[in-house]
Amino acid sequence: MSLVFGKPRAGSGPQSAPLEVNLAILGRRGAGKSALTVKFLTRRFISEYDPNLEDTYSSEETVDHQPVHLRVMDTADPDTPRNCERYLNWAHAFLVVYSMDSRQSFKDSSSYLELLALHAKETQRSSPALLLGNKLDMAQYRQVTKAEGAALAGKFGCLFFEVSACLDFEHVQHVFHEAVREARRELEKHSLPRPLFISEERALPHQAPLTARHGLASCTFNTLSTVSLKEMPAVAQAKLVTVKSSRAQSKRKAPALTLLKGFKIF
Numbered sequence: 001m002s003l004v005f006g007k008p009r010a011g012s013g014p015q016s017a018p019l020e021v022n023l024a025i026l027g028r029r030g031a032g033k034s035a036l037t038v039k040f041l042t043r044r045f046i047s048e049y050d051p052n053l054e055d056t057y058s059s060e061e062t063v064d065h066q067p068v069h070l071r072v073m074d075t076a077d078p079d080t081p082r083n084c085e086r087y088l089n090w091a092h093a094f095l096v097v098y099s100m101d102s103r104q105s106f107k108d109s110s111s112y113l114e115l116l117a118l119h120a121k122e123t124q125r126s127s128p129a130l131l132l133g134n135k136l137d138m139a140q141y142r143q144v145t146k147a148e149g150a151a152l153a154g155k156f157g158c159l160f161f162e163v164s165a166c167l168d169f170e171h172v173q174h175v176f177h178e179a180v181r182e183a184r185r186e187l188e189k190h191s192l193p194r195p196l197f198i199s200e201e202r203a204l205p206h207q208a209p210l211t212a213r214h215g216l217a218s219c220t221f222n223t224l225s226t227v228s229l230k231e232m233p234a235v236a237q238a239k240l241v242t243v244k245s246s247r248a249q250s251k252r253k254a255p256a257l258t259l260l261k262g263f264k265i266f
């Protein structure tokens with residue numbers, strides 16, 4: 001019996017093996033990627049994170065009565081996306097986050113969506129993306145209207161939500177579960193277990209810089225046939241951390257302590 005997140009998995013036979021879904025959270029620094037990830041995993045809003053750490057978290061979820069083993073990569077690109085292969089070839093779906101009080105953050109989310117569209121074109125394989133306008137609680141300072149967010153999402157054919165990492169958990173959970181549903185639809189379409197993971201250090205001399213086309217300064221793209229591939233779950237560059245939910249924690253007598261991006265959560 002597995003006790004990830006403190007609750008027993010429904011069944012353990014092969015028939016009830018959970019669906020494996022990898023989600024990557026993308027966006028400009030400060031958009032709220034970590035805050036949303038932590039909110040989803042722990043129901044808590046934590047205000048400060050180390051911006052340089054990138055972690056992949058693991059969570060057992062139930063979406064539409066189906067068990068799902070969800071991995072969430074909270075990416076930490078520097079000012080411009082770099083070594084994007086680590087998530088482009090790993091994730092089944094993407095949450096692209098901007099902060100509605102920052103026009104620049106919105107522009108960067110557009111660049112990320114373009115990056116995903118280009119990757120889909122070049123690999124002939126699309127992964128769903130959801131656009132999230134974060135910090136809804138700061139709506140009085142918004143620099144990006146809801147209509148602009150919806151228009152950008154419409155341009156790239158993705159779902160759009162305005163959210164807040166410090167408001168209700170249910171809405172944030174709904175968004176993550178929508179991403180799982182989108183990923184599941186795509187997986188069912190191709191009925192292929194996806195992920196291949198490309199090591200970052202194997203950049204090739206002829207790799208085509210996406211930056212030239214997308215203004216993403218140091219992001220490079222390799223085709224699958226030209227780089228060394230490792231099968232998942234060897235997520236080499238990201239530390240995999242299993243996080244216990246607050247729901248699970250409340251059921252435990254001893255105070256649970258989990259390390260998230262260098263922060264202790266009690």
Ligand SMILES: Nc1nc2c(ncn2[C@@H]2O[C@H](COP(=O)(O)OP(=O)(O)OP(=O)(O)O)[C@@H](O)[C@H]2O)c(=O)[nH]1
Pocket residue numbers: 027028029030031032033034035036046047048049050051052075076077134135136137138163164165166167
């Ligand atoms: N008011 C408000 N603040 C938020 C929200 N989400 C995040 N923040 C704050 O915005 C700042 C940046 O949040 P992070 O979650 O670190 O943003 P990030 O996208 O992970 O940024 P990097 O780690 O630098 O890539 C922090 O001070 C958060 O407390 C939100 O929904 N509302």
